[in-house]
Amino acid sequence: MALLRIAFRNLLRAKRRNILSGGTMVLGSAALVLGSGLSDGIARQLTASLVATQTGHIQVVVRPNDFQPQNSPFDVYGQDFFLGAEDLARSLETGSAALGVDVVKAVPYVYARGTAMAGSRSTLASIIGVDPEREPELQRSLPPASGRFLPAGDLTAVYIAAPMARKLRLATGDAVSFVVQTPEGALNSLDMIVCGVFKKAAPWFDGAFYVSLPAAQSLFDQPGGATNLKILLRDGGMRSAHRTQPILARLVAEAAPRKLAKGTALQVESFDKAGRFAFAIIQANETALFILSCFLFSASAVGIVNAMLMSVHERTREIGTVRALGMRRRLVVRMFVLEGFALGSVAALVGVTIGGAMVLRLALSGIAMKTMTLAWMAGGDTLFPVLEPWSVARAALAITAISTLAAIYPAYAASRLQPREALHHI
Amino acid sequence: MLALLLMLAAAPAAEEILRNADRSILGDTAAYQLRMTISRTGKADRVVEMNGFKKGDTLGLARYTLPAKERGTAYLRSGDSTWLYLPSAEKVVRVGPKQNFAGGDFSNGDIFRLSLLRDYVPTLVAEEEKDGLRAYKLELKAKDRSIAYDRVVYWVRADGTFFPVRADYYTISGKRLKTLMAAEVRSIGGRTRPTRLVMESALESGSRTLLEFLKIDDAAKLDDRMFTPSALERGQ
Numbered sequence: 216m217a218l219l220r221i222a223f224r225n226l227l228r229a230k231r232r233n234i235l236s237g238g239t240m241v242l243g244s245a246a247l248v249l250g251s252g253l254s255d256g257i258a259r260q261l262t263a264s265l266v267a268t269q270t271g272h273i274q275v276v277v278r279p280n281d282f283q284p285q286n287s288p289f290d291v292y293g294q295d296f297f298l299g300a301e302d303l304a305r306s307l308e309t310g311s312a313a314l315g316v317d318v319v320k321a322v323p324y325v326y327a328r329g330t331a332m333a334g335s336r337s338t339l340a341s342i343i344g345v346d347p348e349r350e351p352e353l354q355r356s357l358p359p360a361s362g363r364f365l366p367a368g369d370l371t372a373v374y375i376a377a378p379m380a381r382k383l384r385l386a387t388g389d390a391v392s393f394v395v396q397t398p399e400g401a402l403n404s405l406d407m408i409v410c411g412v413f414k415k416a417a418p419w420f421d422g423a424f425y426v427s428l429p430a431a432q433s434l435f436d437q438p439g440g441a442t443n444l445k446i447l448l449r450d451g452g453m454r455s456a457h458r459t460q461p462i463l464a465r466l467v468a469e470a471a472p473r474k475l476a477k478g479t480a481l482q483v484e485s486f487d488k489a490g491r492f493a494f495a496i497i498q499a500n501e502t503a504l505f506i507l508s509c510f511l512f513s514a515s516a517v518g519i520v521n522a523m524l525m526s527v528h529e530r531t532r533e534i535g536t537v538r539a540l541g542m543r544r545r546l547v548v549r550m551f552v553l554e555g556f557a558l559g560s561v562a563a564l565v566g567v568t569i570g571g572a573m574v575l576r577l578a579l580s581g582i583a584m585k586t587m588t589l590a591w592m593a594g595g596d597t598l599f600p601v602l603e604p605w606s607v608a609r610a611a612l613a614i615t616a617i618s619t620l621a622a623i624y625p626a627y628a629a630s631r632l633q634p635r636e637a638l639h640h641i
Numbered sequence: 642m643l644a645l646l647l648m649l650a651a652a653p654a655a656e657e658i659l660r661n662a663d664r665s666i667l668g669d670t671a672a673y674q675l676r677m678t679i680s681r682t683g684k685a686d687r688v689v690e691m692n693g694f695k696k697g698d699t700l701g702l703a704r705y706t707l708p709a710k711e712r713g714t715a716y717l718r719s720g721d722s723t724w725l726y727l728p729s730a731e732k733v734v735r736v737g738p739k740q741n742f743a744g745g746d747f748s749n750g751d752i753f754r755l756s757l758l759r760d761y762v763p764t765l766v767a768e769e770e771k772d773g774l775r776a777y778k779l780e781l782k783a784k785d786r787s788i789a790y791d792r793v794v795y796w797v798r799a800d801g802t803f804f805p806v807r808a809d810y811y812t813i814s815g816k817r818l819k820t821l822m823a824a825e826v827r828s829i830g831g832r833t834r835p836t837r838l839v840m841e842s843a844l845e846s847g848s849r850t851l852l853e854f855l856k857i858d859d860a861a862k863l864d865d866r867m868f869t870p871s872a873l874e875r876g877q
Contacts, residue, residue, distance in 0.1 A: 332844045335681070335682035335683065335847045336845075337844075392844050394844065397813065401783065401786050401789060401790070402789050
């Protein structure tokens, strides 16, 4: 403890040098906290959007037995319809409670492709049939830029993505026709009225037309059918989803057998598995942050080694004196390592305070993602960084550890000084 | 009402009318030359010419001759399968019967539907004036849910020629999707028949495709081996 006190006191002996080398670490730890805040914000926004609009915490879909994900956002959707989706949803809601799983709701929806036509214009359309009454989280994730969200019970309303409105020159109140090929092969069509337009800066929503679930089921001639069953859990963490997935898979397997196309099966997937694409973006962000951290740490470590070597050089006579008075080499090593620790911990404290304050400030205002790529990577038009206690602790621990480790070599060099030679040092 | 019943009683059976209509433009086996003009609002017309072949109710082939950059592109129908050969990619790919044929308003199924009688159950519902001609009005109901159009209303000339006059194609929901009109009856290949077919989209305004038969040879001798994907790739 006495050595630690001495170490902190020694920081004041070469203030300018320690401020400069400590400043590098302050900047490094502040940047690390800020980077973590951005990365955690991206992860939270992408996950929230994925869960709200596509997968829930767990989803049930029809997959070919030899399904190979394409690492595309459309991997989420089932390749085929399964009938009796409402019955399955109800049986999962009731059956899961007895098994100790807290399912908030299980909601079927339809995702399928077709053609949208208005006047002399037409385009490929992603037609998504949802139950707006049971999925209020959809409206929060896809708020209207004009008009209003899909009204409950309106079988003729369609809520469309802004790029589709531009392409077909549609506005609220305009008519749009859909022509689709049903799973059996026949053509079907439906005329609808645009109730609202939404903007979602993610290209996989660009072709989206939201309609009511019964309208989509009628359009694809699949009464009671769905391509996806979205399940929301009370505890929406990844661990909870992983723990619950096998229980729900058992319930799905025990439910009444469904007539599925040959070579396909109902799969129960947790949101991280279903939303591989979103998680690949999160993983890429974390990897980029890790690489950036490595550079920051390396720069800081070089600064520390340099400052400590300078300190050893300046204090050669002092080291010679304490060694001549009987201080063991081990204690000399410990003293310099503790100085590194002291410098690192002070720098970390200042750095994470500055970084944390910046994250909190940006979390209030948000950062506008002005290009499509940025918005795509951030999972929305505005990025709200998140200050996670673990990220702050990680940055502080990392910078302190780097500083302590970087002091080992100078400490070892100091301990190797011979007292007689050191005392002659000018 | 009684007059209508008497008229319908005197008319041939619906199946008979449809069978004759199926063979009224192209015979059982035929080689033909076709020009297709695709019109879209605000765009220049696209013209494609092709040589076509059909044999029985199951085999059909169409190979582009114009425009030059698309020469060699070919569609093959054999049974229920349709293939497309793209010379630039040197590849044969399977395509759906409901996909557009050459980007026009006809689907692959429309072009290569070699027999309506095979896919639909016909009912004779009236004999009436249509487009200035006396015609049988047939209601065709798809035999199953895999047939592209759930319902077709088909007018066939009631003057003994059984030439098609008009056909309205409907989706499952009952919405009219497109309309086919047959016109310009003249002698071609030694036989009188309609030589112009126009398909108009009922949903996309200004979207229409005109098919003109330039030559028809009903006596062509066609080898089954030319209706295979490998022959398609070899350009035979």
